[in-house]
Amino acid sequence: MSGSAARRAEARHLDDDQRTAPAHPSQGPKAGARARTSAHDLRDTHGEWIRLARWLHERRITRLSGCTDDVWRAYIAERCSDVCRGHAEKICSMLTDLWAFDQLSAQPAGATRPPWDIEGVDAFPPSVGGSDGGENSTEPLDPQVLGPLLVWAIRFVDDFADDILAAWSERCRLFAAASANQATAKSQVALEEFLLPRVRSGTPLPSIRQKGRSTLARTYIAALTGVSTSRVNRFATKHQLYGLLAERPGASPLHVPIRGQIEGKPWREHIDFEGRRADAASRHSRSDPLPVFDRYAPAGSAGAAIRLLS
Template identity: 85%
Template sequence: MTSPAAQYDPYVLPLPTPQTPVVLPQWISAGNTHSNSRYCDAVWPLAPLIDNPSTYLVKIHWRQCPALLLGEMKLITWTMINGRLRPTHLKARGAGARARTSAHDLRDTHGEWIRLARWLHERRITRLVDCTDHVWRTYIVERCSDVSRGHAEKICSMLTDLWAFDQLSAEPVGATRPPWDSEGVDDFLPPAGGSDRGENSTEPLDPQVLGPLLVWAIRFVDIFADDILAAWSERCQLFAVAAVNQASAESHAALEEFLLPRVGSGAPLPSIHFKGRSALARTYIAALTGASTIQVNRFATKHQLHALVPERPGACPLNVPILGQIDGKPWRDHIDVEESAE
């Protein structure tokens, strides 16, 4: 007979109850006074994990999760918030892998999982155990069709975590292992651009050129850092909102109000650069209107916006104040959602 001590696994978490705290006490610092919530709540603040007073407080919202997948998604998300990935799992994933991540990373990962859940729901798949190898392959092709190689690799890692954290529950729901975790991720990513030789063929800069560049680099950090960090935070928030938006009649009306006047007046349309050409900024538009990215795409196809955007590319300004100045004037009118990630 196996003894209880032999059966104990420090990485496996017991099942939560409806009244279990979202963030368990061992992960909350002594000086953190942010309110916690319960497993049964519709909103899970992650503020108990955030001690820096200047850091934006984030929450996990469950209203956009399909009802039939809600129970499974809640359990794995709670396990991710309170669990630690096994060292054996981390060892196989390189030096950058972490047993636990920040509250903002947790929020972003949850958003990626909800995006998957909604995609599965649209195809009448109501259990993660039914997300077969074929389903994974179909989904990742669609999901990564318009993102960079680096972003696609991050998406794959987040989706692998869905399976990895499910293994740490006392009663796993049966999330399946994505094929890229066993086969290697390269074949599931967009093609790499540029040379693969890893050699720097650029001639070194003259010190007389490099000196002024260094001075301006330091000034850039000193003067513009707050604006850039605020823009990055706003961009992350927009992308997180867009990832969980669900199509509705209200969001369709918001799309019409936001886009059709621009189409009719000949005004520029919100755009990003993709594969060397201008493309409609679907995620940005989704975040501003409350629509899902799929709804934005369908709307754009219906009104032939994809053909208009290369002719009328427009900015995607972030709603952040410009505080940095040069010679007493703001250094720019706005920061664009695309350049905030550069």
Template identity: 50%
Template sequence: MTAQADPGADPYVLPLPRPEGPVVLAKWISPGNRHPNSHYQDAFWALGPLIDNPASTRCRIFWRNCPPPLQGQLKLIAWTMINGELRPTYLHDRGVQARARTSAGDMYSTCNEWMRLARWLHQSGVTDLGDCTTERWRSFIGERLAGLSRTTAVIVCGRLTDLWAFDQLSAAPTGIAPPPWQSEGVDDFLPAADGGHVENTTEPLDPQVLGPLLTWSIRFVDDFADDILTAFAERRRLIDLAAAGKATTTTWAALEDLLLPMLRDAKALPASTGKHKASLSRQYLAARTGASVGQIARFALQHNLTALGVVFKGQIQSRIEAMVTVAW
């Protein structure tokens, strides 16, 4: 451990805590919080004084999970995290989501991550965090991130970096080396990304493929823009007419005059698609006949039109095939 820093010279460096002193300083405890505060020398630290939400889990940091030779150093860094704030210059390099202080739950998870490192170092014969060199960081992170998703690995690296950052803010810094990803960038240390994570692993399209696609896209807009806008306006008109439909004997007769001849002649019925399934287009029929959507549903049930879905599908499929034939 290096010499003690002068807390008065740096507002972000906290003075050394007393063994009988509180784990959570009074400035961070809300007036209405009645959770008991632990003492620095205790075997476990309750983080309840930082938690005001009664539905949140009141977590505790158990120091028995940290090897005794490294326990004192890690305790001081953890106390500094609980009661201190990261420097703005450090946060600036970590993105817009970085915070000077995190939640009690995140502090708990971060301490557990630090203890995992401490156990690994102890098994390697290290009894001082100052002996955690860049080479040891590389060895540990290679084992730690094995089998993790890229998202989880990013979180782990961030918490381990905080160990170095908060050590610099303690009154007696250990001098632990900064993790190599702090200066080299974290990407080379992370697992390879898959299709559901940050990096895009899709092979780029060949220009010989992309060129014709772009040409046809431009041609589609140029050739069909007027028709698309006209169809959109017509769709809005039909929707408004359908919304105004009412169930009367006249509209029932209009449905019979429109649909029954189609059924007798086995013609395709007006159809629409939704969730990859064709069905009777009730809005279109409501706009054509003035009937309400509910009346059309009763008409379809009475004449068993729901069993004729194959007729709708055949109509739509034939129209699609015709459109493709014309386009090419």
């Protein structure tokens, strides 16, 4: 049998083994992993095996048993020279499957074990191009930088958590009130008295950001005046308030006291219904780590109150 024919026979056996055999003992299932790989993954794995076979053929290596440790290292360095780290790790896993399923075959081809399955994939390939922006893709922060940041985070929670949680409770109360409101003649008058003076005087209107644009803070206004959100919407349409918002977007302050201080002064003028920064000083600190709190705060929990500041 020629080298090419032998390699094709080996590939057919491994293909059959991969579709029918359970996972190799050395590849124990991870928590939450599926018991069977998907058809999409099978296709990608076979594609990687074919790519390896062609590379071996160009170098006149006709058997999988001839794929020595040095050959594996040379191939993976070339194969992963222009891919991101995450993709490189997936390629290594697919090539490890070639050896793993050969161990289960009734007619093993003698595929050798890739060195990264023994030494750990972190060392392979030696040089990886690109970046997938994933975890640990950048250098760690110096302790002299990280230390003050951690102190800042702890002080932030200690000094301002009461204000944030109080604002979150008030925001939830306003949402509940707006949902339960029923329009009455009295609430209609309250709505007119709340909005019309602002329209006539040119005062900014209570607003939120939605899909990149300012729009009327309907829930906020409904909760304060006692009308339904649909009544606020009809009122705004009648008086063409949505057109005014492009020129006069305003804050929607929550009526909770600000007790936290920085150098003896309140740390902000108020906390907004939407969570926008209210004071001029804080508008100069767009790069502060506040979004970190929003990203990791679980929805519906006390920690989600930090979303008000994101």
